[in-house]
Amino acid sequence: xxxxxxxDLVKKFGGFTAVDSVSFSVxxxxxxxxxxxxxxGKTTIINILTTILKPTSGFxxxxxxxxxxxxxxxxxxxxxxxDPALDNKLTGRENLDFHARMYGLxxxxxxxxIKEVLELVELTEKADVVVEKYSGGMKRRLEIAxxxxxxxxxxxxxxxxxxxDVQTRRKIWHYIEDLRKEENITILxxxxxxxxxxxxxxxxxxxxEGKIIAVEKPSKIREMVGxxxxxxxxxxxxxxxxxxxxxxxxxxxxxxxxxxxxxxxxKGETKLPLIIKKADKLGLNIDYVSFRKPSLEDAFLKLxxxxxxxxFNNIGKxxx
Amino acid sequence: xxxxxxxxxxxxxxxxEINLSAVYALWVRDIIxxxxxxxxxxxxxxxxxxxxxxxxxxxxxxxxxxxNVSLDxxxxxVPGILGMTILFNSxxxxxxxxxxxxxxxxxxxxxxxxxxxxxxxxxxxGGTTITIFQSSLILFLSTLLWFKIGSLFGFIxxxxxxxxxxxxxxxxxxxxxxxxxDMHGFNLIMNxxxxxxxxxxxxxxxxxxLPEPIKIISxxxxxxxxxxxxxxxxxxFSEFSIMTSFGATLFFALIAVxxxxxxxxxxxxx
Ligand SMILES: Nc1ncnc2c1ncn2[C@@H]1O[C@H](COP(=O)(O)OP(=O)(O)OP(=O)(O)O)[C@@H](O)[C@H]1O
Ligand SMILES: [Mg+2]
Numbered sequence: 001x002x003x004x005x006x007x008d009l010v011k012k013f014g015g016f017t018a019v020d021s022v023s024f025s026v027x028x029x030x031x032x033x034x035x036x037x038x039x040x041g042k043t044t045i046i047n048i049l050t051t052i053l054k055p056t057s058g059f060x061x062x063x064x065x066x067x068x069x070x071x072x073x074x075x076x077x078x079x080x081x082x083d084p085a086l087d088n089k090l091t092g093r094e095n096l097d098f099h100a101r102m103y104g105l106x107x108x109x110x111x112x113x114i115k116e117v118l119e120l121v122e123l124t125e126k127a128d129v130v131v132e133k134y135s136g137g138m139k140r141r142l143e144i145a146x147x148x149x150x151x152x153x154x155x156x157x158x159x160x161x162x163x164x165d166v167q168t169r170r171k172i173w174h175y176i177e178d179l180r181k182e183e184n185i186t187i188l189x190x191x192x193x194x195x196x197x198x199x200x201x202x203x204x205x206x207x208x209e210g211k212i213i214a215v216e217k218p219s220k221i222r223e224m225v226g227x228x229x230x231x232x233x234x235x236x237x238x239x240x241x242x243x244x245x246x247x248x249x250x251x252x253x254x255x256x257x258x259x260x261x262x263x264x265x266x267k268g269e270t271k272l273p274l275i276i277k278k279a280d281k282l283g284l285n286i287d288y289v290s291f292r293k294p295s296l297e298d299a300f301l302k303l304x305x306x307x308x309x310x311x312f313n314n315i316g317k318x319x320x
Numbered sequence: 321x322x323x324x325x326x327x328x329x330x331x332x333x334x335x336x337e338i339n340l341s342a343v344y345a346l347w348v349r350d351i352i353x354x355x356x357x358x359x360x361x362x363x364x365x366x367x368x369x370x371x372x373x374x375x376x377x378x379x380x381x382x383x384x385x386x387x388n389v390s391l392d393x394x395x396x397x398v399p400g401i402l403g404m405t406i407l408f409n410s411x412x413x414x415x416x417x418x419x420x421x422x423x424x425x426x427x428x429x430x431x432x433x434x435x436x437x438x439x440x441x442x443x444x445x446g447g448t449t450i451t452i453f454q455s456s457l458i459l460f461l462s463t464l465l466w467f468k469i470g471s472l473f474g475f476i477x478x479x480x481x482x483x484x485x486x487x488x489x490x491x492x493x494x495x496x497x498x499x500x501x502d503m504h505g506f507n508l509i510m511n512x513x514x515x516x517x518x519x520x521x522x523x524x525x526x527x528x529x530l531p532e533p534i535k536i537i538s539x540x541x542x543x544x545x546x547x548x549x550x551x552x553x554x555x556x557f558s559e560f561s562i563m564t565s566f567g568a569t570l571f572f573a574l575i576a577v578x579x580x581x582x583x584x585x586x587x588x589x590x
Contacts, residue, residue: 050431051431052427052430052431071433074431074432074433075433079431081424081427083424084423084424085424085425085426085427085428086424086425086428087349087353087423087425087428088423089352089353089356089357090349090352090353094349094352097345098345098348098349099428099432101341101342101344101345101348102339102341102342102345102429102432102433102434103432103433104339104341104342104433104434130356
């Protein structure tokens with residue numbers, strides 16, 4: 001059964017179309033990612049799915065309920081907003097208690113659930129400290145815990161790790177993985193970290209300027225790019241080198257970024273020595289070579305002709 | 321969804337429902353925030369205290385006339401200062417929803433599966449508790465200075481006035497907040513709403529000193545009846561009968577709650 005069903009969703013702000021005829025569905029128990037650059041429309045989609053914004057047109061069901069039935073949808077979802085939404089003057093526990101009461105949990109389930117979620121995000125020790133004194137990562141973890149308190153059927157995470165350091169980010173990924181094991185839950189998350197989508201998501205929708213470009217498994221998307229990618233940094237003119245590689249059929253495609261040449265090849269293992277030899281012949285020095293399977297970043301670049309974010313980094317890369 | 325769920329929901333005439341546990345959650349939050357911010361407690365007490373002490377001593381010994389009875393200004397002033405405390409604190413408590421908007425917590429409140437009226441009532445519950453606490457404190461301090469409370473019944477009656485008055489002004493504050501984006505407009509409200517109501521309420525001087533056309537404004541000013549009622553219950557002297565002032569105060573409180581709830585219901589989420 002589909003836990004989220006979105007059909008021809010459109011959201012206009014005045015004359016500007018922020019979400020442009022988007023359709024997708026998320027299966028029960030799935031972790032689904034919306035991946036796209038700033039302003040792609042990710043938050044707007046989440047706001048509509050969580051009943052905060054009304055769509056201009058389209059049909060949406062969340063947890064099997066039409067989003068026109070606001071109260072019923074709300075009872076079945078949990079949300080972690082992109083921007084912090086904690087009361088800094090309250091302690092972590094008081095924030096959770098507030099939430100639990102707003103969602104009508106009784107005394108017994110309040111205390112047991114609060115204990116459980118605090119343990120999940122490893123905040124038990126800090127539970128009675130005012131949130132003001134939390135670090136950014138702790139605040140984020142508390143918000144994730146809060147989103148889970150009412151045992152939602154669907155959890156929305158809008159940029160769960162934005163602005164956090166690598167270690168904290170990895171920790172949060174682990175919580176989300178644990179979550180999937182322990183609670184029967186569907187998760188829709190947005191991110192512009194490719195690695196995050198790659199690591200966590202069963203499927204991702206790549207979204208750009210309000211439109212979905214592809215919905216696939218991360219591995220499938222990598223396959224769409226095809227072959228492997230050899231990045232080289234050469235000392236000298238790139239142009240003749242590029243032409244030569246293409247002409248000889250050594251490369252399928254070459255992109256330049258950050259002074260690197262990304263050379264897409266088939267059977268990279270055999271092509272790499274040939275490419276180096278070619279450079280030698282042209283009298284070019286190679287300063288640096290890396291060899292990798294294509295990432296979602298490469299896929300995004302290929303699908304949209306646009307980099308996903310300038311702060312792209314290699315954290316948590318699997319199998320590189 | 322958690323299996324065990326309390327359904328503390330009160331349905332009013334089938335029109336709207338009130339989630340009691342949400343009202344309670346909002347109330348607790350306000351109380352906690354209040355006692356954690358010592359500067360707010362002191363800051364909000366300082367202005368009325370300064371007014372009371374300096375105006376009280378400054379005009380000490382001069383008599384004011386209410387109808388044809390005369391009364392020492394120091395005694396006349398104390399209920400007025402209570403009115404001031406209630407007016408300023410309650411209006412601010414209502415408008416301070418905007419601070420939640422600024423710090424993001426507003427979303428957490430608004431996304432919860434509870435009716436908006438529950439949120440309004442939660443706000444009112446927290447704000448009135450704090451306002452009554454503060455004005456009682458001012459009243460207590462005034463008795464250390466020069467004031468004498470007429471009777472126990474009078475004191476209890478004054479608490480009822482304090483309650484109704486704070487309900488009125490919190491609701492008005494909420495209505496303002498529903499039409500505002502941020503706290504920038506607060507100064508405007510302070511100057512165009514709060515101060516005029518304060519000066520035209522008989523808090524600092526009797527209404528008979530005012531020119532006739534301006535008196536009309538005083539007569540539609542909720543604070544006028546609240547202050548007069550407080551004066552009646554605490555000192556025994558007043559402009560209107562208790563029936564009039566209590567009736568008017570109750571009337572304004574009810575109207576204000578409906579207006580506040582209406583605007584809040586219509587307001588935007590984000
Ligand atoms: N309330 C609004 N009024 C007008 N335009 C809006 C509004 N909300 C969003 N937009 C516009 O819609 C587009 C999509 O915004 P959205 O916040 O959904 O992007 P996003 O993918 O979440 O970006 P980010 O990664 O920066 O969070 C942007 O161009 C934004 O300026
Ligand atoms: Mg966003």
